[in-house]
Amino acid sequence: MAYTSGDPIYAKTASLGAFKLNESIIKRIGSEAKVNLTNEDLAKMSPEIKGKAKILDGLIFIGKDSGNAQVGDLKISFSKIEPKATITIRAKQTGNSFSSFVxxxxxxxxxxxxxxxxxxxxxxxxxxxxxxxxxxxxxxxFIAMAIGISMIFKPLQTMGDVLPILGDLLGLGINIFSGIVAFVISFITIAIAWFFYRPLLSIGLIVVAAAIVVGFKYYKKTQADKNTQPAKA
Incomplete structure (x- = not known):
């Protein structure tokens, strides 16, 4: 049985100079260093812990067999921020601590x-x-939209699988079509979201999306005209 990570417990008395740090700030501090515990550290703990724990690879292990984990076994590790670590905090000063600024x-x-x-x-x-x-x-x-659109037309590919080559061609065409449609819709969605803040960029995105649609239609029309041209005698 593998060990699963539990929720970390943070120090209640962490401070930065004269300021106490709340848990939300402590969680954001990086550069943690693992604390390798020894039997001397274990000897300083309460009798309740010492009676059923042992040090294993710098961790506290509570259980019968460390090589055969059972339900209820615990591995407890500690990490620390070096006292000389320098951090910068941007928040609202609240008394001798910090809180979120809204x-x-x-x-x-x-x-x-x-x-x-x-x-x-x-x-x-x-x-x-x-x-x-x-x-x-x-x-x-974009990826989710393209997948969703392709799934709508998936039955066509399934019908075409009667002839393997036809099914593959339909699948390729559906994927290309789904990608183009998803790309255009994504551009339009982004453009609408940006219209109030960046109107010029928004209009530019709409123009690009329109150009893609027109170009795709023109390509289809050109291909159709080629296929319908009468053969020369």
Whole structure:
């Protein structure tokens, strides 16, 4: 039986200079270092723990056989932030601690960065993170949309599988068509979302989407005209 990770427990008395750190800020601090426990550390613990625990690879193990995990067995590890670590916090000062700062548009700000950072650097880091997350969601949305559209036309491919070559050609055509439609819809969706904040960019995206549709229709018409031209004697 494999061990599963439980919810971490954070220190209640962590501080940064004269300021106490709440759990949400502690969670954001990186550069954790594993604490390798020894039998000396175990000897300092309560009799209840010492009576049923032992040190195993720097961890506390509670159970009968570490090589044969059973339900109820525990492995407890500790990690720490080095006392000399430097962090930068951007949040609202509340007494001798910090809390989230809520902007006028409802955005909650409570950020932690390792090292000494200026406000501009933290702004840029947050913007880069937001940009990456936004584009990741757009790509995921595009892929999901393309898969959904292709599944709508999947029965056609199944019908065409009577002739293997026909089924493969239909599948290829459906995938290309689904990708184009998903691409156009994605562009239009992004354009609508940006229209209020970036109207020129929004209009540009709509123009690109329209150009793709017109180009696809023109290509189909050209191919159809070629196929309907009478053969020369």
């Amino acid at each position: 902007t006028k548009n409802g955005t909650s700000i409570e950020e932690v960065s390792m090292g000494v950072k200026t406000a501009q650097e933290m702004d840029q880091s947050a913007q880069d993170s937001n940009t990456f997350r936004t584009w990741a969601l757009r790509v995921i949305g």
